[in-house]
Amino acid sequence: xxxxxxxxxxxxxxQRAAECIQAGQLVAFPTETVYGLGAxxxxxxxxxxxxxxxDRPSFNPxxxxxxxxxxxxxLVVFDDHARTLTATCWPGALTLVLPxxxxxxxxxxxxAGLETLAIRVPAHALAQRFLEKAGVPIAAPxxxxxxxxxxxxxxxxxxxxxxxxxxxxxxxxxQIGLESTIIDLAGDAxxxxxxxxxxxxxxxxxxxxxxxxxxxxxxPKAPGMLSRHYATAIPLxxxxxxxxxxxxxxxFGGRTxxxxxAICNLSRGGDVKEAATNLFDMMRQxxxxxxxxxxxxxxxxxxxGRAINDRLRRxxx
Ligand code: TXA
Ligand code: MG
Numbered sequence: 001x002x003x004x005x006x007x008x009x010x011x012x013x014x015q016r017a018a019e020c021i022q023a024g025q026l027v028a029f030p031t032e033t034v035y036g037l038g039a040x041x042x043x044x045x046x047x048x049x050x051x052x053x054x055d056r057p058s059f060n061p062x063x064x065x066x067x068x069x070x071x072x073x074x075l076v077v078f079d080d081h082a083r084t085l086t087a088t089c090w091p092g093a094l095t096l097v098l099p100x101x102x103x104x105x106x107x108x109x110x111x112a113g114l115e116t117l118a119i120r121v122p123a124h125a126l127a128q129r130f131l132e133k134a135g136v137p138i139a140a141p142x143x144x145x146x147x148x149x150x151x152x153x154x155x156x157x158x159x160x161x162x163x164x165x166x167x168x169x170x171x172x173x174x175q176i177g178l179e180s181t182i183i184d185l186a187g188d189a190x191x192x193x194x195x196x197x198x199x200x201x202x203x204x205x206x207x208x209x210x211x212x213x214x215x216x217x218x219x220p221k222a223p224g225m226l227s228r229h230y231a232t233a234i235p236l237x238x239x240x241x242x243x244x245x246x247x248x249x250x251x252f253g254g255r256t257x258x259x260x261x262a263i264c265n266l267s268r269g270g271d272v273k274e275a276a277t278n279l280f281d282m283m284r285q286x287x288x289x290x291x292x293x294x295x296x297x298x299x300x301x302x303x304x305g306r307a308i309n310d311r312l313r314r315x316x317x
Contacts, residue, residue, distance in 0.1 A: 033177070054146045154172075
């Protein structure tokens with residue numbers, strides 16, 4: 001596997017990836033959150049290929065990735081809240097849902113026919129270079145089959161999507177390891193659609209209260225909100241206080257719950273940020289048919305802990 005510190009991805013490789021995108025093909029690429037499965041957002045056929053590769057229900061709209069604020073302004077209408085949040089959080093793990101501009105070049109299929117677009121500028125250096133070289137907005141859901149755990153390493157992408165991807169840009173593990181936070185600014189009041197890499201506390205300090213969309217909203221706007229999502233194949237149980245027969249343990253902090261057939265520790269030091277980075281990789285490591293389930297120890301509901309617990313809750317349904 002390539003090591004980003006020693007071996008920056010060669011210009012020719014990026015050039016090839018950009019050409020794949022321009023030819024309507026699928027390129028998986030790293031971002032600071034998770035790996036994305038990218039395609040030219042202006043090309044409806046390429047978007048359809050994403051849905052097919054992911055086996056994704058077609059009503060689920062995709063996030064559009066661009067290299068800069070200026071590029072975003074060509075696609076969506078910014079308001080004051082959007083300006084405030086992007087000034088501090090872009091590039092970064094924040095996705096905003098904003099009204100499409102009338103002349104927006106993004107295919108309607110990418111947003112599943114909605115009048116809005118979810119958009120972000122990733123901070124990852126390679127993602128930035130890739131977006132600039134491709135020269136088009138790139139629609140990219142997380143690079144995993146729909147309803148399964150997101151990919152935080154290039155190997156996860158290959159294992160999950162295999163031959164459905166034309167090219168995988170491997171730049172090592174993702175730094176945050178959890179998807180972006182999604183805030184809907186297109187409705188009456190700013191609303192959290194998905195907790196993620198940027199904490200809600202940080203955003204509320206800038207624009208005041210952010211409503212939380214609930215699971216029982218009749219039409220979930222973000223499939224991240226569909227109740228069973230990010231699922232493991234074997235049962236997952238949260239806030240475990242003891243181990244049951246045959247369970248693997250996903251631990252957090254300095255304690256353990258006793259001998260288990262397999263143990264992964266999200267963070268021995270009890271750091272939720274480190275836990276977020278490890279989450280999907282460790283869920284995959286423990287998701288094996290030889291275990292009866294995965295017992296997860298309690299994770300505090302603070303900072304990124306909230307997003308981690310949200311993912312675990314969906315996986316546990
Ligand atoms: O960190 C991330 O956000 C990663 C990386 C690759 O950028 N992407 C990601 O994409 O997690 P995906 O497709 O797995 O999740 C996108 C979420 C979905 O829950 C989708 O419903 C929501 O964004 N979404 C997209 N467009 C939307 C829109 N117009 N209105 C409301 N929600 C939208
Ligand atoms: Mg996803």
